[in-house]
Amino acid sequence: MERRIRVLVAKAGLDGHQAGIRLVAQTLRDAGMEVIYLGHYNTVEQIVQAALEEQVDVVGLSSLCGAHMDVVPKVTAKLREAGLGEVVVVVGGVIPNKDIPALTAAGVSRVFKGGTPLEQISTFITEAARRKHAASA
Amino acid sequence: MSDTKQIRQEQQAWLAANAGEFKRDSERNVKTDFGLDIKPVYTPVDLAEQGFDYLRDLAFPGSFPYTRGNTATMYRDAPWRIGQYAGFSSAQETNKLFKNLLAHGQTELSLAFDLPTQLGYDPDHPQASGEVGKVGISLASLKDWEVMFDGIPMDQVYVYSVSNAQAVVTIAMHLALARKQNADLSKLRGGMQNDVLKEYIARGNYIFPIDAGMRLTADTLLYCANHVPEYWTINVGGYHICEAGANTVHEGAYTLAIGLAYLEEVKRMGVPVEKVASKLSFLMTPNHNRFFEDICKFRACRRLWARLLSQRYGITDPNCLVFRLYAHNGGSVLTRQAPETNITRSAIAGVVGALAGAQNICLRTMDECLGIPSEESQVIGIRSQQVVAYETGITKTVDPLGGSYYVEWLTTEYEKNILAEIEKIDGLGGMAKAIASGYVQSAITQDALALQRSIDSGDTVKIGLNKFPVTEEKSGKPRRYYRVDPSVERMRLQELKELRESRDNAAVASALAAIRKSAERPASVDNNLMDVIVDAVTAYATMGEICQVLRDVFGTYDNLGAA
Numbered sequence: 001m002e003r004r005i006r007v008l009v010a011k012a013g014l015d016g017h018q019a020g021i022r023l024v025a026q027t028l029r030d031a032g033m034e035v036i037y038l039g040h041y042n043t044v045e046q047i048v049q050a051a052l053e054e055q056v057d058v059v060g061l062s063s064l065c066g067a068h069m070d071v072v073p074k075v076t077a078k079l080r081e082a083g084l085g086e087v088v089v090v091v092g093g094v095i096p097n098k099d100i101p102a103l104t105a106a107g108v109s110r111v112f113k114g115g116t117p118l119e120q121i122s123t124f125i126t127e128a129a130r131r132k133h134a135a136s137a
Numbered sequence: 138m139s140d141t142k143q144i145r146q147e148q149q150a151w152l153a154a155n156a157g158e159f160k161r162d163s164e165r166n167v168k169t170d171f172g173l174d175i176k177p178v179y180t181p182v183d184l185a186e187q188g189f190d191y192l193r194d195l196a197f198p199g200s201f202p203y204t205r206g207n208t209a210t211m212y213r214d215a216p217w218r219i220g221q222y223a224g225f226s227s228a229q230e231t232n233k234l235f236k237n238l239l240a241h242g243q244t245e246l247s248l249a250f251d252l253p254t255q256l257g258y259d260p261d262h263p264q265a266s267g268e269v270g271k272v273g274i275s276l277a278s279l280k281d282w283e284v285m286f287d288g289i290p291m292d293q294v295y296v297y298s299v300s301n302a303q304a305v306v307t308i309a310m311h312l313a314l315a316r317k318q319n320a321d322l323s324k325l326r327g328g329m330q331n332d333v334l335k336e337y338i339a340r341g342n343y344i345f346p347i348d349a350g351m352r353l354t355a356d357t358l359l360y361c362a363n364h365v366p367e368y369w370t371i372n373v374g375g376y377h378i379c380e381a382g383a384n385t386v387h388e389g390a391y392t393l394a395i396g397l398a399y400l401e402e403v404k405r406m407g408v409p410v411e412k413v414a415s416k417l418s419f420l421m422t423p424n425h426n427r428f429f430e431d432i433c434k435f436r437a438c439r440r441l442w443a444r445l446l447s448q449r450y451g452i453t454d455p456n457c458l459v460f461r462l463y464a465h466n467g468g469s470v471l472t473r474q475a476p477e478t479n480i481t482r483s484a485i486a487g488v489v490g491a492l493a494g495a496q497n498i499c500l501r502t503m504d505e506c507l508g509i510p511s512e513e514s515q516v517i518g519i520r521s522q523q524v525v526a527y528e529t530g531i532t533k534t535v536d537p538l539g540g541s542y543y544v545e546w547l548t549t550e551y552e553k554n555i556l557a558e559i560e561k562i563d564g565l566g567g568m569a570k571a572i573a574s575g576y577v578q579s580a581i582t583q584d585a586l587a588l589q590r591s592i593d594s595g596d597t598v599k600i601g602l603n604k605f606p607v608t609e610e611k612s613g614k615p616r617r618y619y620r621v622d623p624s625v626e627r628m629r630l631q632e633l634k635e636l637r638e639s640r641d642n643a644a645v646a647s648a649l650a651a652i653r654k655s656a657e658r659p660a661s662v663d664n665n666l667m668d669v670i671v672d673a674v675t676a677y678a679t680m681g682e683i684c685q686v687l688r689d690v691f692g693t694y695d696n697l698g699a700a
Contacts, residue, residue, distance in 0.1 A: 014252035014268050016341025019381045019469075022582055023589050040341055065252055066508065066621065070267030096507050096618070114473040114506045115602045117593040 005129040007058040010038035010047045012075065015065035020092060024060060027118040028125065044071060048078040051087060057129040063093040069102065076107035086136065088128040092116070141185045148180065169430050170588070171386040173550055179542035187549050194440070194549070198494075198535045199455075201447070204440040204548070205536035206494040207459040212532035217490065218295055218497035219522045220245030220463065221515050226270025226625040228284035234512055235289060241519050245497055246289075248298040249273030249509070250307075255342050257303040257684025260629040269626040272509055273299075276307075277629070277679045280636055282314045292320035296327040297369070297463075297497075302344035304331035305353045306683050309671045312365065328369030328418060328463075331357055334395045334568055335374035337694065338577045339381035344684065347569050349691035352660040355402045358413040360667035369461060370416035371399060376465050379422045382585020385434050389551065390558030391568070391577060392419055393442060397559075398568035400450070406662055410450045411457055418461035423493060424470050425485035426597070430551075433544055435462060435493035436536075437551035445559075464490035465499040473506035475601035484521040491531045492538055498522055504618040511619045633679070640677040648673035649686050656690040 009025045011018070018040055025035045036054045038047065051059050059079065061072055072091055079087055091103060092112040100111050109128055112121055139147075152159060159177075167175045176183075198206035208214065221243055225231045235246055250273045253265035259277050260269045269275050276282060286296075291314065300307035308329050315325050333350035336343040343350065354371065361370040375392030383391065396417050400410045419438070423431050439460040446452045466486035471479040483500035490498040500521055502514035510518075531537060538544045565571040572578070591597040601607045651669040658664050673683055 014256050014258075014264060014342075016252075016336075018341050019339075019585055023382075023585055026582070026586055065268070066271035067267050094506065094508065115599070118589055119593060 002130075003133055005033040005058065005126065006036065006054060006056040007033050007060060007125060007129075008036045008038060008047070008051050008054060008056045009060045009062075010042050010050070011040040011062045012042050012044055012047055012071040013063075013065070013067045014041070015063060015067065016040055017062070017064040017093075020064070021060070021062045023118060024062075024092070024121055027122050031122045031126065033125070033129075044074045044078055047075055048082055048084070051079060051084055052082050056087060057132050058088045058090065058125055060125070061089065061091045063091065063095070066094070068093065068095055069099055072103055072108060073106035080107070086132055088125070088132055090121075090125065090128075092121070139181075141182055144180055144182050148182065169547075170384040170427065170584075171554060173554075179546050181542060183542055183546045187546065189545060189549065194545075195539060201455070201458065202440040202443040203459055204436050205539050207439075207461070207496065209535075211494060211535040212491070212526070213535070216526035216532060217464075217495050218245040219243050219519055219526075220247040220295070220297060220497045220499050221502075221510075221518050222247040222249050222299065222465070222499050223510065223515055224249035224273035225509075225619065226251070226273075226275060226621050227628065228274060228276065228281045231274045232285050232287055232289070234515075235285070237512060238515060238519065239289070239294065241516050242523055243515075243519050245295040245297060247499060248296070248300075250298070250300060251275045252342070254680055255300060255303065257306070257344050257680055257688070259633060259679050259681030260626065261633055262681055267626075269629050270621050275625070275629050276310070277633055277681065278636055278677050279310050279313050279317075279674050280677060281632075282310050283317070286314060286318070290320070291315045291318050291327070292325060295497075297329070297372070299330045301330055301333055301336050301340070301342060301374075302350065303680060303684050304329050304333075305357055305666055305670050305687075306674065306680050308357055308361070308370070309667060309674045310680075313671060313675050322365050324367060325365050326367045327365075328372055329357070330372045330374060330420065332371055332374045332395065332420075334398060334572060335377050335391075337572050338391070338581060339377040339383075340374060343694045345687065345691045346694045347573060349687075350694075351398075351402045351569060353666065353687075354399055355406055355660065356665045356667050358399065358403055358416050359406075359408065359662065360665055361416055362413050366415075368416065369418040370413075371396075372418045372420045372463055373399075375419060375421040376467070378581065379424075380467050380469050381581050382588050383581045384584045384588075385427060385430050386551065386554045386558060387580055387584055388421065389434050389438050389441075389555040390562065391581075392421060393438060393445070393555065394559050394562040394568045394571075396442070397445070397449075401567060406660065408662060410446075411452055411454060414446060414450075414452060414457035415454070418463060418496075420463045420465055422467045423464040423486045423489035423495065423498070424467050425482045425489065426470055428485070428489055429544065429547060431489050432493045432538060433547040433551050434555075435464070435495070436544070436548045437555060438462075439494070440548070441552050441555060462493070462495045463497045463499070464493065464495035466490075466501050468501045468505045470599075471501055471503075471505050472599050472602045475607040476503045476506065478601050479503040479505065480517055480521065483518060484524065487522050487525040488529070488531070491525050491529075494536060508618040508620070514618075636677060636679070644676040645673070645678045645682070648676050648678055649682060652683060652686050653690060656687060 090110045199209035252268045258265045373395045375388045379388040442460040443458040500518040502510040562571045595603045598604045655669045
């Protein structure tokens with residue numbers, strides 16, 4: 001029996017736009033995943049701590065207010081420090097193309113740009129998490 | 138003149154004569170976003186069946202129930218205000234931007250603040266790190282306002298700000314600057330978004346618990362009613378409720394219910410609602426992809442608001458009954474793919490706002506999906522509005538769509554459905570209680586899910602995204618959009634340091650102590666926090682310093698991950 005995929009969905013910093021992550025959380029739950037929804041107003045430390053405690057496979061970060069280049073690399077670095085380097089990190093929101101290479105270099109597996117259908121997000125996360133499970137099996 | 142019976146008979150004959158087309162048509166699913174079936178054509182019979190009565194339901198513009206418009210001659214007198222929401226990172230840069238936008242014909246400044254400012258943090262707060270100037274202007278003190286409005290007289294330009302949880306402070310700064318500029322406050326025109334309730338359910342930029350938020354709001358209403366009669370003290374954010382995914386009926390219902398909640402709060406303090414009713418205004422979406430629905434939604438809200446206030450409170454003063462509408466199209470209906478298409482979408486939204494009789498209009502810019510608007514894209518927004526205002530001829534007559542069978546029928550349907558949802562909120566004890574129970578958030582999330590599924594399936598068309606899709610490669614050269622200067626944060630920290638060194642810190646400490654004392658006492662007409670906050674901002678106390686006192690006393694709202 002396949003392990004249930006555990007996904008943390010969160011926003012760091014002051015960005016209050018939650019419409020997107022609510023939809024993603026619901027979609028992932030409908031696909032049978034365990035979703036830990038942290039909402040917004042989280043510090044980087046709170047996100048990493050929750051990822052550790054909840055033993056998640058995936059961390060999904062949302063940013064629509066331009067702080068992604070500050071926040072995301074901090075999250076990926078702290079995840080690695082905490083021994084969670086295998087956790088799949090995905091990002092969505094308002095992310096200019098110009099920033100995607102740097103985010104990828106910082107450890108992000110995929111940036112979901114505005115307009116990405118929910119099913120595509122769900123499918124990518126499922127496949128990435130299964131690969132992670134297989135690698136650690 | 139054909140009567141209803143004759144028309145019905147002819148319509149039966151017409152249906153029979155076109156049976157083939159109607160068989161195919163019956164398989165189409167043409168509905169509004171709240172599930173109402175839309176027929177192929179509307180006739181006087183549809184209005185007769187609703188019991189439509191011209192003098193009761195429409196009357197004349199500027200007369201109860203105001204369906205046709207707030208004033209008798211509307212845009213024949215002057216067009217709506219062109220209010221593009223704008224702001225760059227620093228007060229200095231924004232001052233230049235504002236002067237340029239005004240020179241291009243913008244007639245209302247609509248201020249966008251950065252997140253630390255909106256959430257009551259100074260640029261040197263740990264939570265502000267990495268966020269200073271990212272989505273708007275960093276404004277920590279009255280000094281910053283002085284810089285921002287240098288050479289811009291507030292008594293000649295309509296100034297509106299998007300500030301909510303900490304609006305008590307922003308209004309105080311706005312009025313303190315107006316006083317410094319020797320503006321006549323009794324004539325000062327401007328406004329503040331100042332709608333905390335929608336933050337809890339849609340926008341997300343709340344600070345204090347709901348009770349404290351309502352108290353602060355009541356204080357702003359009473360203070361402004363006494364000092365700045367022309368000021369739109371609240372601009373209820375139906376826009377954000379829509380952007381969070383709500384359908385058009387829910388947007389209308391929750392917007393009006395929020396307005397009613399603020400009136401009730403003032404009533405609870407023993408003040409008659411008429412004292413503050415004219416200080417309310419409404420921010421709602423004129424979206425191009427709900428062209429007639431949004432026009433009808435606005436006409437319905439205008440009529441329903443007047444009816445509700447007259448029925449529930451016995452108000453007759455037109456100044457209190459008119460529905461002041463800031464029509465602002467949604468960013469979420471635009472696309473990142475083929476962004477020039479957004480210019481078209483927003484221009485059409487401008488037409489919706491004009492046909493609906495809005496008092497001011499803001500159009501989202503083409504680069505909305507990439508970052509905050511560049512000056513170039515703002516100017517396109519201004520010019521789009523100018524084309525609608527000066528070239529289309531829409532302004533030649535008031536409420537040009539009035540009397541359209543479809544528009545009147547749909548307006549009445551909106552009124553009916555919006556009222557039903559307001560009554561549901563009433564049944565839950567009003568908007569504040571409905572929010573505390575999670576009912577509203579749940580309704581919005583369900584709407585949002587349905588909408589997203591409809592986009593993902595292609596039912597809701599987005600050209601460039603799900604119909605005639607454009608790939609990134611085909612989208613051409615990278616778009617220019619506004620990039621925040623990374624040195625802004627450092628500069629702001631330095632400016633803050635200099636401010637604290639140059640002001641009278643004893644006066645600031647004393648003013649902050651007065652705020653604490655006032656906040657610790659119960660809310661009452663004689664204990665208006667605005668009075669002490671105005672003193673504090675005048676002494677150059679900062680946004681963060683004042684909000685910290687309020688946080689200490691009121692605490693903060695805990696939203697424990699309700700998804």
